[in-house]
Amino acid sequence: MKEFDLIEKHFSTGGYKRKDVLIGIGDDAAVTKVPAGQCLVTTTDTLVEGVHFLKDTSPDAIAHKVVAVNLSDLSAMGAEPAWLSLSLSLPSIEPEWVKSFSEKLHSLSEYFSFQLIGGDTVQGPLSITVTAQGFIPEGNQITRSGASSGDWLMVTGCLGDAGVGLDILKGERRVTNEADASYLKNRHWFPTPRVLAGTTMRRIATSCIDVSDGLLQDVKHIASSSEVGVLIHLDKLPISQALGANVADLNDAMVYAATSGDDYELLFTVPEEQRVNIETALSSYDIPVACIGQITGAKGKIDCRLNDQPYTFDSAKAGFEHFS
Numbered sequence: 001m002k003e004f005d006l007i008e009k010h011f012s013t014g015g016y017k018r019k020d021v022l023i024g025i026g027d028d029a030a031v032t033k034v035p036a037g038q039c040l041v042t043t044t045d046t047l048v049e050g051v052h053f054l055k056d057t058s059p060d061a062i063a064h065k066v067v068a069v070n071l072s073d074l075s076a077m078g079a080e081p082a083w084l085s086l087s088l089s090l091p092s093i094e095p096e097w098v099k100s101f102s103e104k105l106h107s108l109s110e111y112f113s114f115q116l117i118g119g120d121t122v123q124g125p126l127s128i129t130v131t132a133q134g135f136i137p138e139g140n141q142i143t144r145s146g147a148s149s150g151d152w153l154m155v156t157g158c159l160g161d162a163g164v165g166l167d168i169l170k171g172e173r174r175v176t177n178e179a180d181a182s183y184l185k186n187r188h189w190f191p192t193p194r195v196l197a198g199t200t201m202r203r204i205a206t207s208c209i210d211v212s213d214g215l216l217q218d219v220k221h222i223a224s225s226s227e228v229g230v231l232i233h234l235d236k237l238p239i240s241q242a243l244g245a246n247v248a249d250l251n252d253a254m255v256y257a258a259t260s261g262d263d264y265e266l267l268f269t270v271p272e273e274q275r276v277n278i279e280t281a282l283s284s285y286d287i288p289v290a291c292i293g294q295i296t297g298a299k300g301k302i303d304c305r306l307n308d309q310p311y312t313f314d315s316a317k318a319g320f321e322h323f324s
């Protein structure tokens with residue numbers, strides 16, 4: 001199969017079609033229209049085999065992850081997804097691989113109402129880059145820099161599952177209960193981008209970030225951008241039943257929740273007077289949310305407490321960084 005046939009067969013058709021796409025796949029460039037009063041929000045993420053996903057990861061998991069990480073970044077700004085571009089570097093064209101990859105992409109496109117508007121296909125090591133664009137009403141974006149002293153620190157969903165899932169896949173952790181093992185692996189392969197949570201937080205959250213590198217790592221970005229400190233109650237971190245049941249003790253689960261990455265939950269701050277509003281709004285959508293701490297005036301200080309006692313992490317565990 002040639003590149004042209006591949007695009008024609010798997011990418012030009014299928015997926016959600018939007019009215020604001022005037023020209024999609026097939027010309028030299030896409031032409032799209034931003035609605036009046038809305039701002040365009042753009043993000044890009046690349047997944048490289050062996051770095052961001054294990055060798056032999058299934059194509060549908062790769063497609064899911066590359067879309068999810070991008071939608072997660074849009075969500076963390078409060079934006080709703082609209083358009084996606086895809087740059088695929090493939091060692092060779094394996095029709096079954098591309099079919100499964102594109103089917104997953106199209107089903108996510110239907111689910112989240114975004115349209116694939118273009119991309120590029122080249123031969124090279126397996127690597128996938130997605131650029132996602134979305135809209136936000138002018139002035140409604142949620143940045144990392146708006147937190148102030150006294151705001152509550154909150155997080156959606158559960159933390160640590162994707163990290164344990166990865167350790168199970170690498171053979172570094174044994175989980176005897178099959179249902180738990182598959183739940184945790186799926187949380188690594190198929191993270192949920194919190195699109196609805198992100199749009200719900202507009203004009204309520206004072207700051208927001210998605211948890212991609214690990215809670216401790218990502219909370220530092222809020223602290224430094226907002227020029228504040230953070231108090232985290234480690235005993236309040238939301239931990240799934242599957243994670244809790246398959247580690248030596250609660251402390252072990254807490255370390256996963258605080259330090260492992262790839263959960264793609266939203267970490268955000270709200271002022272006291274908005275706490276009930278956001279809890280009610282998110283629970284009306286069945287989105288779990290937990291209050292895990294508070295913003296302080298101690299600039300740049302991340303103060304971790306376990307049952308109200310100071311707690312220090314093994315520095316090797318404090319989050320994933322490239323080039324470190």
Ligand code: ADP
Pocket residue numbers: 007011024025026027028029086087088116117118119120121
């Ligand atoms: P050009 O050589 O002008 O860059 P291409 O042959 O690369 O054109 O692309 C032709 C059309 O197919 C363009 O609309 C491009 O956006 C789209 N396209 C190419 N690869 C992909 C892909 N992996 N996913 C989606 N659209 C793609």
Ligand code: MG
Pocket residue numbers: 119120121
């Ligand atoms: Mg091209």
